[in-house]
Amino acid sequence: MMFGLALRSLRHRTGAFAAAFCATFLGGTLVMAFASLLDTAVADGVPATSRETLITMAGVVGGWGLIMVAFSVTSTLSLAVRQRTDEIALLKSAGATPAQIRRMIVGEAAALGLAGTLAAIIPALLGGRLLLDLLIDTGQVAPGVQYAFGPFALTTGAAVTFAGSTFAALLTARRTTRMRVTETLLEAGTRSGRTSRKRVVFGLLFLLLGADLAVVTATVMRGEGSDAMQTAGQTSIWVAVGFALLSPVLLRASARLLAVPLAVAGAAGYLARHNLSGRTQQLSGALMPIILFTGIATGTLYMQRVDDAALAAEGLRASVEQDNIKTLNFVVVGMLVLFAAIMLINTLIATTMDRRGEFARQRLTGATPRQVLTVTGLEAAVLTVVGVVFGTVAALCTIVPFTFARTGDPLPDETPAVYAGVVAVAAVLALATSLATTRRALRTPAVEAVAV
Amino acid sequence: MTPHNGEALRLVAVRKEYGTVTALDGVSLSLPTGTFTAVMGPSGSGKSTLLHCAAGLDRPTEGRVFVAGTEMTGDDETALTKFRRRRIGFVFQRFNLMPTLTVLQNVLLPRRLAGMPVDKARAVATLRRVGLGDRLNHRPAELSGGQQQRVAIARALVTEPQVVFADEPTGALDTRSAREVLALLRETVRRDGQTIVMVTHDPVAAAHADSVIFLADGRLAGSMLAPSPEAVAERLAHLGDDLRVGV
Ligand SMILES: Nc1ncnc2c1ncn2[C@@H]1O[C@H](COP(=O)(O)OP(=O)(O)O)[C@@H](O)[C@H]1O
Ligand SMILES: [Mg+2]
Numbered sequence: 201m202m203f204g205l206a207l208r209s210l211r212h213r214t215g216a217f218a219a220a221f222c223a224t225f226l227g228g229t230l231v232m233a234f235a236s237l238l239d240t241a242v243a244d245g246v247p248a249t250s251r252e253t254l255i256t257m258a259g260v261v262g263g264w265g266l267i268m269v270a271f272s273v274t275s276t277l278s279l280a281v282r283q284r285t286d287e288i289a290l291l292k293s294a295g296a297t298p299a300q301i302r303r304m305i306v307g308e309a310a311a312l313g314l315a316g317t318l319a320a321i322i323p324a325l326l327g328g329r330l331l332l333d334l335l336i337d338t339g340q341v342a343p344g345v346q347y348a349f350g351p352f353a354l355t356t357g358a359a360v361t362f363a364g365s366t367f368a369a370l371l372t373a374r375r376t377t378r379m380r381v382t383e384t385l386l387e388a389g390t391r392s393g394r395t396s397r398k399r400v401v402f403g404l405l406f407l408l409l410g411a412d413l414a415v416v417t418a419t420v421m422r423g424e425g426s427d428a429m430q431t432a433g434q435t436s437i438w439v440a441v442g443f444a445l446l447s448p449v450l451l452r453a454s455a456r457l458l459a460v461p462l463a464v465a466g467a468a469g470y471l472a473r474h475n476l477s478g479r480t481q482q483l484s485g486a487l488m489p490i491i492l493f494t495g496i497a498t499g500t501l502y503m504q505r506v507d508d509a510a511l512a513a514e515g516l517r518a519s520v521e522q523d524n525i526k527t528l529n530f531v532v533v534g535m536l537v538l539f540a541a542i543m544l545i546n547t548l549i550a551t552t553m554d555r556r557g558e559f560a561r562q563r564l565t566g567a568t569p570r571q572v573l574t575v576t577g578l579e580a581a582v583l584t585v586v587g588v589v590f591g592t593v594a595a596l597c598t599i600v601p602f603t604f605a606r607t608g609d610p611l612p613d614e615t616p617a618v619y620a621g622v623v624a625v626a627a628v629l630a631l632a633t634s635l636a637t638t639r640r641a642l643r644t645p646a647v648e649a650v651a652v
Numbered sequence: 653m654t655p656h657n658g659e660a661l662r663l664v665a666v667r668k669e670y671g672t673v674t675a676l677d678g679v680s681l682s683l684p685t686g687t688f689t690a691v692m693g694p695s696g697s698g699k700s701t702l703l704h705c706a707a708g709l710d711r712p713t714e715g716r717v718f719v720a721g722t723e724m725t726g727d728d729e730t731a732l733t734k735f736r737r738r739r740i741g742f743v744f745q746r747f748n749l750m751p752t753l754t755v756l757q758n759v760l761l762p763r764r765l766a767g768m769p770v771d772k773a774r775a776v777a778t779l780r781r782v783g784l785g786d787r788l789n790h791r792p793a794e795l796s797g798g799q800q801q802r803v804a805i806a807r808a809l810v811t812e813p814q815v816v817f818a819d820e821p822t823g824a825l826d827t828r829s830a831r832e833v834l835a836l837l838r839e840t841v842r843r844d845g846q847t848i849v850m851v852t853h854d855p856v857a858a859a860h861a862d863s864v865i866f867l868a869d870g871r872l873a874g875s876m877l878a879p880s881p882e883a884v885a886e887r888l889a890h891l892g893d894d895l896r897v898g899v
Contacts, residue, residue, distance in 0.1 A: 467764040471750075478752030561748045564709075565807070566737030566765040568730045647700075647709050650748055 217312060219546035220276040224316025224361045226542060227269030230535060232324030232349075232357035233331060234262035239350040240332060250341040253524055257335070261531055262356070264437065268536060269360055271441070271492075272543045274368035275485055277312075280550075281305055281372045302373040309369030313362040320357060325349045331531075340524050399445050406442030410435050410597050417601035424605070426507050426522055432602035433529065436499025437536075439594035443495070444488040451484045452477060454586045462582075468574035471562065475575070476582060482554075483579065485547045487587050490626050493540035494591025497622045499598035500533045506603050506612045541625075545633050552576065552637035559641055560649035569642050573635060580634035584627045591626075592619075659721065660685040660815050660847035661706060666715035668701050668870075675701040676712070677870040685720075685814075686845035688838060690858035690879070692888060693867035699851045700819060702867065706849065707817045708736045720814040737766045741808030741816040745823040747800040749792040749807070755779065756788040759807045766811065778806045782836055798829025805836060809846070816840075818850040822857050834860040855884035866891060 234257065240246070241254035281288075288301055296304075328349060335341040413435040421428035443450065455476035462469040476483060504526060511518060518526065559572050567575075603612045641649070661683040668676040675698045683689055691699050704710040706717055708724050711732070717724040719739045726732055741762075742748075749758045759775045779785055782802040792800050801821060808816050818837065822830035838860050840846040850861060858864050859881045866873040868891050876887060 467761075467767070470764060474750075474752045474757070558750070561750060562765075563729075563733065564742055564744070564748055565750070566733060566762045566811075568733045568765075570730060571765060645710065647704055650744070650746070 217280050217308070219550045220273065220280045220309075220365070221312055221316055222542060222546055223269070223272040223276045224313055224365055225319050226539065227265070227273055227364070228317045228320030228357050228361040229323045229327060230265045230539075231262060231269060231360045232320060232353045233327035234258045234265060235356035236324065236328035236347075236349045236353035237262075237331065238352040239348040240328075240345065242352075243346060243348050246345050247342045249520075250345055253335065253340050254345075256524070257331075257528065257531075260528055261535065264532055265535060266360055267437075267441070268492075268539045270364050270368075271444070271488075272539060273313075273361070273365050274371070275488060275543070276546060276550075277309055277365060277368045278372040281369070302370070305373040306366055306369045309365045310362070313365035316365070317358050317361045320361070321354075324353065324357065328353070335527070338523065338527060340520060340527065400449065403442045403445030403449075406438050406445060410439035410442060410594070413438065414597045414601045418604050421601075422605045426511070426525065428602055428605040429503060429507060429525060429529075432503055432598050432605070433500060433532075435601065436495045436594045436598035439597045440492045440495030440499075440591060443491045443590040443594060447484040447487040447491065448480045450590060451487055451583075451586060452480045454582070455480070458582055458585075462578065465574070465578060467567070468571050469578060471567075471575045472578035472582070475579060482551050483583065485551060486544060486580075486630070487583050489540040489544035489547065490583060490587025490630060491591045491594065493537055493544065494588050494622055494626050495594030496536045496540070497533055498592065498595035498619055500529050501618050501622070502595070502599045502612055502614060503602050504529050505614050505618070506599070506606055509612075509614070510606045541629055544626075544629055548580070548630065548633040549637050552634060553641060556641045556644065556649045559638065560644075560646040563642075563646040564650060572642060573638055576634050576638040577631065580630045584630045587630075588623050588626060658685045659683070660687070660719070661849065662718040663702075663706060664716040664718075666702075666705055666712045666717065668698075668705055668710070669713045675870055676705065678715070679867075679870070679872055680715075681865065681872065683815075683847065683849065685847050686841060687863065688841040688848045688861045689850070690861035690864045691849065691851045691867060692853065692855075692858055692864055692884065693873070694888075694891065695853070697867040698870040699867055701870075703817050703819050703849065703851050707740050707742065707815075708732045737762060738768075738811060739814045741811060741813035743801070743804050743808050743816065743818040743821045745820040747792065747797070747804045747824075749800060749803055751792055754789045754791055755784060755795070755803050758792065758803055759810050762807060762811050768811065775806070775810055778809055779803070782806045783832075796829065797825050798832055801825060801829070801833050802836060805833070805840075809840065815847045815849060818848060820852055821850060822852070822854065830854075830857065855879075855881040855888065858884045 237254045237258040241251045241258070246254070291301060291304075292298075329347045332341065332345065332347050336343050336345065413431050417428055417432045417435065421431055455473065458476075459473050462473045465472070511522070562572055562575070563569070599612060600610050604610055659682055661681075663679055663681050666676055666679045667674070677698075679698075679702060691702060693699050701710070705712045708717070708719075709732075711727065719735075722739070724732070724735055726735060750761065753761065756772070756775060756779065759779060760770050760772065763770055776785070776788065779788060782805055784799060784802055784806070787795060787799065792803065795803065801824075805816075805821075816837075821837070822833055825833060834857055837848055837850065841848055841862075848861075850857070852858050859879050861879065862877070864876045864879045864884055864887075866875065866887065873891055874887070876883065
């Protein structure tokens with residue numbers, strides 16, 4: 201019975217679940233595309249060096265992909281569940297037991313994960329083939345190697361997306377169902393909630409790990425040449441993930457700090473300030489991808505530039521292995537950036553559309569469409585500023601130790617244009633998505649939208 | 653400026669079409685300042701449409717609307733919003749309070765948005781009058797339905813509007829809270845000379861008003877002064893008959 205309810209709920213809540221589906225689909229595509237390199241590698245007659253390259257590529261990039269997938273699937277799914285707090289409260293007050301609700305939520309996630317995995321097979325096959333072509337073109341894999349898509353790709357893909365989304369749903373569902381009916385109803389009002397202690401602990405743990413790696417890079421890896429990348433490259437990722445986990449806390453603190461400049465912006469600034477502190481949990485969903493995007497892109501791109509410059513200065517030509525690493529770095533950045541961008545857009549669209557009722561209430565209270573747009577614009581601006589600040593800190597955790605290990609200076613002698621570009625992309629994505637979605641939400645007459 | 657001689661609201665031949673559906677078919681009416689009017693009629697008779705057109709939440713297809721002698725003009729939502737926010741207050745079935753703001757902040761919001769001076773003392777006084785003087789810093793989710801609706805009423809009154817429109821304000825409340833809310837609306841009319849137009853389908857609620865206007869198929873189908881619940885119910889039951897007789 202609960203599975204039927206789950207399917208019906210999926211059909212009626214397409215908007216809220218589109219983001220979660222998108223994350224599963226994209227995650228499935230990436231993970232399966234890279235896992236298919238393993239299928240390719242284990243085939244008979246693949247030369248040893250090619251095999252090694254393929255396995256490294258699949259392992260390293262696939263590993264990072266896995267983390268990103270787990271992250272985005274969890275965040276989009278819990279968003280989808282949280283958006284339905286009122287519905288869950290209603291079900292509870294109508295007599296549904298926590299176990300029934302849990303089964304409904306997990307059922308939805310399982311259906312979603314299955315659909316995402318199936319939909320991802322063809323794109324993953326094409327993507328994997330493209331990857332192999334790229335590796336052959338750049339001379340990292342022998343030309344004769346045949347592409348294969350088999351058990352590795354399928355099992356990893358299914359395991360990650362299906363099991364990942366189900367597990368994420370279980371975690372979210374447990375939190376939601378443990379609350380009492382009245383608490384759930386209350387949360388439906390403000391949707392602020394508290395940041396779980398587990399989340400804070402994990403966030404701090406990731407930051408510690410990043411700090412440790414930074415120290416190792418600056419000390420142990422000093423004078424080890426390009427090898428310092430092995431530790432430096434991960435640092436910005438761990439730190440960015442740590443900050444991302446702490447994002448509700450960071451946003452709440454930043455909102456308090458930014459209250460003064462927001463006060464200048466009149467009634468819109470006033471509302472933005474209250475939303476930032478009252479809807480932290482919801483808005484921090486959009487903060488996470490900005491931190492990840494800025495931190496990982498900036499960190500990795502500058503690390504690669506510093507290494508290129510150092511190699512050139514030493515008068516060395518890059519070896520095949522170094523070329524491999526370079527490709528890896530760009531693939532990782534490209535992938536993570538793509539992921540973060542899609543996560544950002546998804547989250548912003550989902551949260552903004554979810555706020556149609558709130559916008560309508562503002563309008564009925566006397567806000568002009570322009571005032572409503574200013575509120576969301578200011579919120580997006582705050583999210584961008586906070587996200588870029590913490591993303592930059594994460595990036596510096598890669599850049600400073602690596603530059604120090606490689607050249608002895610703390611900061612690279614590189615153009616700031618790359619950084620400016622990354623920041624500009626983050627800002628444009630956040631502002632454009634937010635404003636365009638709000639504008640769309642405003643098209644519905646307020647009296648109709650308020651009933652949503 | 654047109655003199656309005658104590659007229660709070662005037663509709664002149666207001667028509668509203670949704671595609672091929674005619675929701676309002678040439679409605680004209682005039683409501684004096686300081687009156688409490690209930691609008692009744694069968695479901696789909698155009699009550700909500702009438703309220704939305706009169707309140708500037710929607711533009712009529714044809715006809716004119718005057719609020720306290722000033723014609724409602726302007727086609728885009730910004731112009732309508734600016735017209736509304738100084739002249740009109742709303743109370744809805746669902747209370748439509750901002751969940752992240754406290755009771756007091758909710759009541760002050762319309763003035764903030766309109767760029768009017770934020771008069772905290774006044775807002776507190778209004779909240780005291782609706783019986784919520786001790787709930788200023790609570791969030792809407794911490795209040796009962798009846799209390800939330802009283803906050804919504806205080807919010808509607810805080811800009812000193814010329815007309816307050818209420819669409820089924822007791823529709824989501826239990827009998828007792830509904831009675832309290834209706835008594836409160838009536839008191840603002842009696843004591844402050846506030847003008848209120850209320851859509852309802854409940855004869856008991858309508859009986860709190862000074863007069864009732866009946867709508868059927870988007871047209872006026874009569875009115876009643878000093879309504880009693882029984883008389884209103886009786887009239888509603890025969891609204892179809894009247895129309896048939898009238899044809
Ligand atoms: N937005 C709309 N689009 C199309 N038709 C509408 C819309 N709003 C109302 N109507 C139609 O107009 C008529 C009057 O509706 P309404 O004013 O809501 O009636 P009431 O409030 O008396 O139940 C109905 O036939 C309804 O279907
Ligand atoms: Mg209606």
